[in-house]
Amino acid sequence: MGETTAHVASVAERFEELYGAAPEGVWSAPGRVNLIGEHTDYNDGFVMPFALPHATVAAVSRRTDGVLRLHSEDVEGGVVELPLTGLAPESDRTWTAYPAGVVWALREAGHAVTGADVHLASTVPTGAGLSSSAALEVVTALALNDLFGLGLKGWQLARLCQRAENVYVGAPTGIMDQTASACCQEGHALFLDTRDLSQKQIPFDLAAEGMRLLVVDTRVKHSHSEGEYGKRRAGCEKGAALLGVDALRDIAYDDLDAALARLGDEEEVRRLVRHVVTEDQRVEKVVALLESGGTRSIGEVLTEGHASLRDDFRISCPELDLVVETALSSGALGARMTGGGFGGSAIVLVEAADEETVTKAVEEAFAAADFTAPRVFTAVPSAGARRVG
Ligand code: GLA
Numbered sequence: 476m477g478e479t480t481a482h483v484a485s486v487a488e489r490f491e492e493l494y495g496a497a498p499e500g501v502w503s504a505p506g507r508v509n510l511i512g513e514h515t516d517y518n519d520g521f522v523m524p525f526a527l528p529h530a531t532v533a534a535v536s537r538r539t540d541g542v543l544r545l546h547s548e549d550v551e552g553g554v555v556e557l558p559l560t561g562l563a564p565e566s567d568r569t570w571t572a573y574p575a576g577v578v579w580a581l582r583e584a585g586h587a588v589t590g591a592d593v594h595l596a597s598t599v600p601t602g603a604g605l606s607s608s609a610a611l612e613v614v615t616a617l618a619l620n621d622l623f624g625l626g627l628k629g630w631q632l633a634r635l636c637q638r639a640e641n642v643y644v645g646a647p648t649g650i651m652d653q654t655a656s657a658c659c660q661e662g663h664a665l666f667l668d669t670r671d672l673s674q675k676q677i678p679f680d681l682a683a684e685g686m687r688l689l690v691v692d693t694r695v696k697h698s699h700s701e702g703e704y705g706k707r708r709a710g711c712e713k714g715a716a717l718l719g720v721d722a723l724r725d726i727a728y729d730d731l732d733a734a735l736a737r738l739g740d741e742e743e744v745r746r747l748v749r750h751v752v753t754e755d756q757r758v759e760k761v762v763a764l765l766e767s768g769g770t771r772s773i774g775e776v777l778t779e780g781h782a783s784l785r786d787d788f789r790i791s792c793p794e795l796d797l798v799v800e801t802a803l804s805s806g807a808l809g810a811r812m813t814g815g816g817f818g819g820s821a822i823v824l825v826e827a828a829d830e831e832t833v834t835k836a837v838e839e840a841f842a843a844a845d846f847t848a849p850r851v852f853t854a855v856p857s858a859g860a861r862r863v864g
Pocket of ligand 1: 509512513514515516517648649650651652814815816
């Protein structure tokens with residue numbers, strides 16, 4: 476999972492086999508889970524992700540001849556060679572669009588990146604809503620930032636990676652995942668204001684308080700470029716325009732009823748607005764609870780968040796709902812879907828003593844429903860992107 480010295484060495488060795496010389500360095504960037512604050516990031520709102528031990532590791536060397544060579548341990552096929560002058564938005568529908576998009580975004584922003592050899596190996600499950608794409612983007616950006624001496628900070632790299640994803644890959648995502656991968660710290664959740672990217676690291680050590688956070692990957696693959704995410708985003712933008720604000724973040728929780736009344740018979744937009752405004756409020760509640768020693772009580776807020784995503788935002792699915800219902804009825808403190816929705820993963824907060832019972836109950840419920848067996852693991856807040864070799 477995390478990058479042990481042996482893992483880093485093996486990625487470097489593989490690089491040498493592929494490209495004929497040792498890499499100049501090795502970098503790592505994690506996937507994430509979001510504790511609370513879903514579909515708020517493109518509304519200028521609040522989010523609270525933390526980094527997973529699962530990460531993408533990249534061995535990288537500079538080139539000076541305008542060529543980008545990419546290889547991944549996790550994808551069939553050999554080294555892909557791309558001339559930098561040929562990089563163009565939405566020209567690539569394969570995995571190479573993510574690292575190539577980052578190189579494109581850096582060069583577009585005026586940074587002198589003259590080419591690179593890159594070898595990647597990832598332990599972040601793909602399509603599980605755990606930000607494998609952001610890990611791939613951020614590890615590439617950080618490696619090039621260091622090698623070409625660009626001097627960009629984590630949040631600036633996150634912005635460039637988001638641009639790569641929005642424009643080059645063509646997925647209209649927000650800024651949460653890239654910032655989480657670039658800026659999270661071990662043992663902490665990241666309270667992020669996505670309007671100005673101001674950050675607060677909130678200590679989050681569930682083990683010390685006798686609890687666990689389980690991640691349940693439903694194995695239902697989701698894809699953000701496939702329309703529904705974009706539709707929700709467009710609906711939120713319509714809501715902001717109808718209400719005369721820059722973003723839904725500008726609707727205060729206390730003004731929600733009045734705002735909903737003003738939306739009249741725009742039922743679909745009313746639901747989206749209600750989710751976003753109440754979700755921002757839930758993030759603030761969770762921060763307040765964590766800062767005042769009320770960690771157990773965050774469970775309820777997580778569960779409320781799930782209901783809002785299921786009923787108002789309408790992005791859950793039967794598998795995610797089954798995780799939440801089963802977890803709660805077998806003793807969990809709270810549970811909700813995490814990430815973009817339509818599949819991917821759920822998170823479950825449990826007392827350490829109940830971890831096995833809840834896990835077993837979820838596995839049995841999936842078997843009884845004839846769903847693919849879920850993958851369950853305990854999430855430990857881990858380090859953000861960094862150089863590891
Ligand atoms: C995906 C996107 C993020 C965010 C979440 C939902 O993970 O990449 O920007 O919008 O969905 O909270």
